[in-house]
Amino acid sequence: AWISPRAPLEESARRHAIGPVLRWAFRWEMIPVVAFILVYKLGDSTLGRMVKPFWVDRGYSLSEIGAISVSLGVVLTIVGALAGGWFTNKKGIFSALLWLGLAQLVSNLGYVAVAAIELPRESIYVASMVESFTQGLGTAAFLSFLMNLCDKEHAASQYAILSALFALTRDVVGAFSGLGVEAWGYAAYFAVTTALALPGLALLPLVKPRIREGAVQ
Numbered sequence: 001a002w003i004s005p006r007a008p009l010e011e012s013a014r015r016h017a018i019g020p021v022l023r024w025a026f027r028w029e030m031i032p033v034v035a036f037i038l039v040y041k042l043g044d045s046t047l048g049r050m051v052k053p054f055w056v057d058r059g060y061s062l063s064e065i066g067a068i069s070v071s072l073g074v075v076l077t078i079v080g081a082l083a084g085g086w087f088t089n090k091k092g093i094f095s096a097l098l099w100l101g102l103a104q105l106v107s108n109l110g111y112v113a114v115a116a117i118e119l120p121r122e123s124i125y126v127a128s129m130v131e132s133f134t135q136g137l138g139t140a141a142f143l144s145f146l147m148n149l150c151d152k153e154h155a156a157s158q159y160a161i162l163s164a165l166f167a168l169t170r171d172v173v174g175a176f177s178g179l180g181v182e183a184w185g186y187a188a189y190f191a192v193t194t195a196l197a198l199p200g201l202a203l204l205p206l207v208k209p210r211i212r213e214g215a216v217q
Helices: 006-025 030-039 042-057 062-091 093-116 123-149 152-184 186-195 198-202 204-210
Strands: none
Touching: 030 152, 030 198, 030 204, 042 062, 042 093, 042 123, 042 152, 042 186, 042 198, 062 093, 062 123, 093 123, 093 186, 093 198, 093 204, 123 152, 152 186, 198 204
16 A cells, blocks of 8 residues: 655654643643633533523523623623733733632622522623623633643644643533532522632632743733
């Protein structure tokens, strides 16, 4: 069988590309980084999975859900991401992860209040808008952190690995979110999502040495 003369070169290039990426990923100092990536957006992800079912169960119309939670929510998330990017550039990645992460946590309390307390019908609009905006804030800081971890030579492969870790957590919690609501009810479930934002913030001192602040200033 004919073998392309380029095949050995391509195989050698793949080996040379994979080796540094694996050495970068499997270092002891990456353990707190991996843990942080898995949990930083955990509270936000667990809340987001059950927002639309909550609206439906509370009797809100599809037009309300589409206008506020979806359409306006997307706009506010983009605005939040832009604001989060500005804040990250001004204050640095560590400060952004801390303060914008706290904003993510506090926004979950809006849904806790709406689920637990008899409030005006429009209160959920406010909770939704705040949650969407802070989701953008936290995402901007988080993605800046992921990109900051990557080396220029292998940025694409390294970023793909880090993104896959984040997606893993998001998908796993999605599979169990409905069970949580059935077991505890919406108010308690949303309170749990707020608590789930704490481990990521607690890990910040451990990942701070991995942040190269000069790369974003």
